[in-house]
Amino acid sequence: MATVAPPLPTAAQDQRLRRIWETKPGLFGFFGTVDHKKIGKRYLVTSLVFLLLGGAEAAVMRLQLAHSNQHLVTPEQYNQLFTMHGVTMIFWYAAPVLSGFSNFLWPLLIGSRDMAFPRLNAYSYWTFLLSGLFLYSSVLVGQSPDGGWFAYVPLTGSAFSPGLNLDFYALALLFLTISATVGAINFIVTLFKLRAPGMSINRIPIFMWGTLTNSFSILFALPALSVACVMLYLDRRFGTHFFDAAAGGHPLLWQHLFWIFGHPWVYIVVLPAMGIVSDALPTFCRRPLVGYTAVALATVTTGILGFGVWVHHMFATGLPPLALSFFSAASFAITIPSAIAVFAWIATIWTGRPVIRTSFLFMAGFIVLFVIGGVSGVATAAASFDQQLTDTYFVVAHLHYVLIGINLFGVAAGVYYWFPKMTGRMLDERLGRWNFWTMFLGFNLGFFPMHISGLLGMPRRVYTYPAGLGWDTVNLITTVGAFLFAVGVLLLIANLVRSRLTGAAAGPNPWDGPTLEWAISSPPPPYNFAVIPTVGSRHPLWEDRLKEGARTVLAEGPTLDQEKTTLETSPLDAVLTDVLRMPEDSLYPVLHAVGLTAVFYGLLIRSTALSLVGGILVLALTIGWLWPARRELEAES
């Protein structure tokens, strides 16, 4: 098939642009870079490390549960293991890994040179990393969070949890919300302001609709978690009574706040992954996605409905039947937009000519697991059924089908799809097949039997169980499957490491993909596009064969090779409005994040002095960060 030849910059142009955009080598460059591609890759690697940490915790739990009456770990250790597993996977892997893709891809997909706020972008990475290190420093003192990832009071109040465990939890999450919030603002502004001319809002990839929806959800849902964590911390350390029924508080306040945040968060960690499938699947099916508009609208609808279903996590707390009916109905309704996406993918495969590569296999697996997780989700949306299954392994099975199926499988598909763009090398296809099949079979072998152990009445979060309940065999199968799945994940890591060093050269567009990122070399140069393109359709590189009459201009246009600038366009139609001056590399983000770390450690150990020093540092750095550079003032005068 003929593709549009990617325009190559002239040597002189390349040199000029590199001088403007390339990060300087050395320590300053390492800590000060604001290049979205470097930040995106750091996000991806760091979140994969958290995936391995959370996986190791799960492996220990599965060994402990492989058989009845085992004592590999103590009950307290087990509590810390399942809490750290959940917290790590949900907060420090599942969402940040998608931010990694978004960070790397966002400007490439829209034909821009960087994000709207490059320094904030670096800042969101450093706060993500340091909040994760803050959380894991709890392991060093043996007081990791132990109240489950949703940390219900009164168990997590100071009366029953006097140690630092839950303080680490509340403060680390508060720290992380800063990272997620500035990241979300950056994605939204970049999408609405920095698209290449002509890339009207109906021409952006579905992945961007997913991250856009996820970013708005973050802005409106995360504050509920922040409020809850502040209250928990104040109750624990300063003797307030938010959750204390004896003094007019209420334990269910925690649950409401947590799940008002928590359910939108589920969509936050799956919508961009669904977007990855919506964008990569058409490439392997050799045709555009079926129902672009319907899928885009379904994505936004899911995000909005996601705010109206939180009580289905609280069906067993004795709320009035009217509330149960409403939230049950809302939970059924949210399956409709999900189904739209699933049918669009199936139709794309059905009417396309699928090329079966590893990335395609992961997407096919994603769809299968999404359907299974969706069905068990509909089951638990029925209040009466849910009341029987609350806190059993059925729920554990459901949430893992959703989070592994629709997050990790989508992420793996995205890794196989975009690794060539990120590194210039292909992932090994043969190892990829092994990788997919061990993960897919291992996952189903491990997690499908959890539905059964749940129906048999096995509660979640028990560190062991007596013999003779009929739970031994299913648990052994689950453990075997979980380890097979772990081998699959390690094969992915092995493939990444090996192919990074010895993989075949990728070239600009190894999959013959339709979108803008495939128009430039792999890996992309520091300045992304030598010429800012003018976009004419949803599939700039497929215009010849689609014969829709649209014309994207890749070879001619503004080069902006005198200063560090990129184009600003209007929010909906992407009409040029301005040329934006972009900031240079800077140490402010990393230092600011270090200052915040001091504040949080001060709060943890109740050292006013440490918090104050950190706070003053943060304040001074904020002022320095925002103070205009001399050239800005001169440019304005």
Added chain:
Amino acid sequence: MTTATAQLGRLEHTMVRSPGFWGMMLLIATEAALFAYLLFSYFYLASMATSPWPPDGPPKLDLVLPNTGLLLLSSGSMYWAESGIRSGRTARLRVGLLITLVLGAIFLTIQGIEYSKKTFSPTTHAYGSLFFTITGFHGAHVFAGLLMIAVITVRAFLGHFRQGAHEAVTNVSWYWHFVDLVWLCVFTSLYLSPHFG
């Protein structure tokens, strides 16, 4: 840079806002959600209360009513300052910012006085925890707003702003109006609503 935009056939829009302005609007959106959840918590615990709410009767309005007026006035002075620089009047910007700073500081001082007169503390009961946390969160936002105003006041005296080049002033003024608007919500919920209960 203007020549570059001219060459590219820039389309002149009357209402093109900078990325910084968009960033500030989104910050305000997420902060508004934060206060919505705080007030949700207040009304939730109020609706669940089995004993009188508030426990010591509705809060007195003698200090807070004039204080609210003061804060609204500071929004006015901020608007006056910002609209001044929009038409290039630097002196008006400087005076307006100074007035806003003083009014904001008086607001916080009076709130401190009111705190000291309260018969309960954050640890007395859940109502006390809510009262001090919500007004405290708002007070912290006023303080943050004052820091921002202090910085742009310094910059105003250094001559950083002129007609068509005052983005920071505009962004800070939006934040300040937002903080005042939040106060009206906090004031209505915490101070007025118990009187109508």
